[in-house]
Amino acid sequence: MRGRDEGSDGLFSYVRIEDRIPDDHPLRAIRHLADQALASLSERFDGLYSNMGRPSIAPEMLLRATLLQAFFSVRSERLLMEQINYNLLFRWFVGLPMDGEVWHPTVFTHNRDRLLEADVAHEFLAALLGLGQVKKLLSNEHFSVDGTLIDAWASMKSFRPRDRSGEPPGPGRNGERNFRKEKRSNETHASTTDPDARLYRKAEGRESRLCYMGHVLMENRHGLAVDTMLTRATGTAERDAALAILQRRKSGRRITLGADKAYDAAPFITQLRAQRVTPHIVIDGRISKNGVVRKSAMDGRTTRHGGYRASQICRKRIEEVFGWIKAQAGLAKVKVRGCAKVEAVFTFAIAAYNLIRIPKLLAQPAW
Numbered sequence: 221m222r223g224r225d226e227g228s229d230g231l232f233s234y235v236r237i238e239d240r241i242p243d244d245h246p247l248r249a250i251r252h253l254a255d256q257a258l259a260s261l262s263e264r265f266d267g268l269y270s271n272m273g274r275p276s277i278a279p280e281m282l283l284r285a286t287l288l289q290a291f292f293s294v295r296s297e298r299l300l301m302e303q304i305n306y307n308l309l310f311r312w313f314v315g316l317p318m319d320g321e322v323w324h325p326t327v328f329t330h331n332r333d334r335l336l337e338a339d340v341a342h343e344f345l346a347a348l349l350g351l352g353q354v355k356k357l358l359s360n361e362h363f364s365v366d367g368t369l370i371d372a373w374a375s376m377k378s379f380r381p382r383d384r385s386g387e388p389p390g391p392g393r394n395g396e397r398n399f400r401k402e403k404r405s406n407e408t409h410a411s412t413t414d415p416d417a418r419l420y421r422k423a424e425g426r427e428s429r430l431c432y433m434g435h436v437l438m439e440n441r442h443g444l445a446v447d448t449m450l451t452r453a454t455g456t457a458e459r460d461a462a463l464a465i466l467q468r469r470k471s472g473r474r475i476t477l478g479a480d481k482a483y484d485a486a487p488f489i490t491q492l493r494a495q496r497v498t499p500h501i502v503i504d505g506r507i508s509k510n511g512v513v514r515k516s517a518m519d520g521r522t523t524r525h526g527g528y529r530a531s532q533i534c535r536k537r538i539e540e541v542f543g544w545i546k547a548q549a550g551l552a553k554v555k556v557r558g559c560a561k562v563e564a565v566f567t568f569a570i571a572a573y574n575l576i577r578i579p580k581l582l583a584q585p586a587w
Contacts, residue, residue: 249579257347290549290572298325336564345571359441364478364535367458368542371553372417414557420453435461440534450563459488478535486517500531545569
């Protein structure tokens with residue numbers, strides 16, 4: 221018998237939004253972990269808000285919506301609000317009732333940015349890694365560190381002389397500016413739209429671009445990111461950030477640290493050994509401009525052990541973290557300005573990567 225095309229004009233629904241989400245949907249395990257981490261931050265949220273005035277958007281909802289934006293590569297807050305409005309899966313994950321009104325994109329953005337400026341991103345990452353079931357997955361002895369460039373939300377046309385002597389771009393939405401044969405450096409020039417961004421190139425033969433440098437410390441057992449930092453892009457930023465991260469995570473026990481050849485510098489390795497850190501760093505055998513092979517700061521005390529070779533295999537997994545936050549979470553070019561905001565967005569994207577990985581690791585059978 222043929223069914224009737226009755227349309228979808230029914231006024232009432234008697235099915236809960238909870239019942240519309242499959243029991244085995246991957247977001248169920250992710251939300252369970254996220255809710256546990258957010259519950260531990262409840263007192264912190266209380267201190268960020270006043271007891272007077274109208275209630276704002278719940279911070280838990282703000283952060284869960286931001287996680288969705290990273291998971292599903294939603295390119296803008298306006299599109300995110302549109303998706304939450306008619307996507308039942310998004311409504312369920314955020315915690316918005318069926319009849320709840322979706323927020324205006326500008327209101328959502330202002331509330332979220334104010335929340336992330338309060339260093340909540342780092343606290344959320346720490347709360348997630350502090351959960352009992354997650355702690356069992358982490359190594360406390362073997363780590364890897366690396367850095368990556370995050371393009372700033374600024375145009376090369378905005379990189380102008382600090383003394384305002386250069387000519388501004390032409391009129392129009394995308395006015396032309398001729399900076400050919402103009403010598404530009406971070407000492408004499410700065411971006412007018414994002415002064416914290418720095419002109420930097422990763423290697424010889426590569427283009428220079430306005431960017432930041434994000435740094436991640438990864439544990440080697442399962443490849444989870446355990447700490448982050450964001451700095452201005454400089455030639456020594458990777459080594460300086462690694463030392464700063466290790467200093468604030470000081471535990472008193474000896475650990476190993478895997479890294480690529482950019483970290484092969486004698487002062488850096490000496491400081492690592494002083495902090496009871498065994499360096500497992502790739503030997504830098506590049507040839508200098510005068511044809512002399514650069515002498516590595518690593519020696520046989522470390523490289524002769526099997527643990528060194530194991531670290532060289534494990535440390536490459538940190539590229540999976542950078543690949544995910546750039547391709548999936550949309551951080552190839554960040555959409556906020558200023559070191560503090562960029563660091564908050566970067567750290568929260570790292571926490572989202574961990575949330576994707578942890579349920580899969582917990583589902584694996586025990587050894």
